[in-house]
Amino acid sequence: MSLFHFRPRRSVQRRKFIFLGMFAPAVAPRPANPRPPEPHAHPVPPPANPLQASRTRRIFDAHLHCPSDDGTVWQWHPVTRTFDEFAAYLDRTGVQRGIINSVRSQLAKDAAGFIAGNREVARRAEKSKGRFLPACVVNPLLIDEALREMEDCRRKYGMVWVGELCNYTVPYQYTIKEFELLVEQAVKLNMALDVHTELDEMQYVIEKFPRATLVFPHFGDSNEYRNIFKRIDLIAAHPNTYLDTSGYGHDRVGVLEYAVDKIGPGRILFGSDFSINDPATVIARVEHAFLTEDQRERILAGNLEALLKKVAA
Ligand SMILES: [Zn+2]
Numbered sequence: 001m002s003l004f005h006f007r008p009r010r011s012v013q014r015r016k017f018i019f020l021g022m023f024a025p026a027v028a029p030r031p032a033n034p035r036p037p038e039p040h041a042h043p044v045p046p047p048a049n050p051l052q053a054s055r056t057r058r059i060f061d062a063h064l065h066c067p068s069d070d071g072t073v074w075q076w077h078p079v080t081r082t083f084d085e086f087a088a089y090l091d092r093t094g095v096q097r098g099i100i101n102s103v104r105s106q107l108a109k110d111a112a113g114f115i116a117g118n119r120e121v122a123r124r125a126e127k128s129k130g131r132f133l134p135a136c137v138v139n140p141l142l143i144d145e146a147l148r149e150m151e152d153c154r155r156k157y158g159m160v161w162v163g164e165l166c167n168y169t170v171p172y173q174y175t176i177k178e179f180e181l182l183v184e185q186a187v188k189l190n191m192a193l194d195v196h197t198e199l200d201e202m203q204y205v206i207e208k209f210p211r212a213t214l215v216f217p218h219f220g221d222s223n224e225y226r227n228i229f230k231r232i233d234l235i236a237a238h239p240n241t242y243l244d245t246s247g248y249g250h251d252r253v254g255v256l257e258y259a260v261d262k263i264g265p266g267r268i269l270f271g272s273d274f275s276i277n278d279p280a281t282v283i284a285r286v287e288h289a290f291l292t293e294d295q296r297e298r299i300l301a302g303n304l305e306a307l308l309k310k311v312a313a
């Protein structure tokens with residue numbers, strides 16, 4: 001959920017909602033037909049200060065947008081403008097490792113732009129001595145350059161992750177032929193493909209590309225309550241797909257537990273969407289959730305490590 005990219009309907013809705021947030025008890029959307037409580041025996045975690053607890057945990061963030069050398073940063077009001085400030089904030093919240101994609105590549109209007117952004121994250125990842133892993137972002141509307149760039153990122157820079165691709169920032173539809181070619185290239189190069197979607201887009205991509213290793217950010221989408229369980233159920237039904245915990249719906253108590261019940265503990269990845277959102281809110285929800293220690297550790301780092309092993313093979 002890149003709150004920066006104003007899909008007109010959603011951002012207006014969203015902003016209004018946030019400002020009214022303090023009246024949330026009065027205006028928060030009430031589920032039309034609240035789910036009957038399922039008699040699940042969830043392990044009750046010991047009372048813990050989540051941020052203290054997270055200090056001792058391995059936390060590997062699958063969803064990071066890092067600022068560019070040209071000063072471009074994704075933040076409603078920029079307070080971590082440089083890469084050092086970006087990394088220091090992750091230190092502060094207890095995030096040890098992460099997959100970084102370049103805001104410069106996300107906003108690029110030409111191939112030179114997305115290539116320059118990918119080179120930036122490659123340099124930073126190398127300098128971080130493994131703390132950060134670089135992700136490749138391309139624009140399928142420039143398909144020849146995009147396919148070549150994916151090949152270079154995989155072969156020359158060891159990148160195994162494409163995205164997060166946010167089609168609405170460009171914009172393009174995931175139904176275009178060029179996107180099909182991009183997915184085929186990701187499958188051929190054994191790279192994980194991370195795409196931002198609304199429910200209908202998620203459904204299309206999952207059904208269209210069963211051989212791809214697909215990562216979908218966010219439990220919910222802009223129709224948060226209406227679609228959140230349908231999105232989780234879609235992931236549950238397709239073993240080649242993963243869901244990251246960032247953004248919409250991560251703070252809704254019970255949603256993470258539902259996701260673990262349906263998907264299982266192995267395909268939920270810790271994701272924050274930082275530098276837009278604070279990783280600490282996701283960490284707090286995972287720490288407080290009714291999960292076993294093993295489930296918590298797999299979500300916070302283990303699952304992403306296992307996925308990276310799979311695509312690096
Ligand atoms: Zn994002």
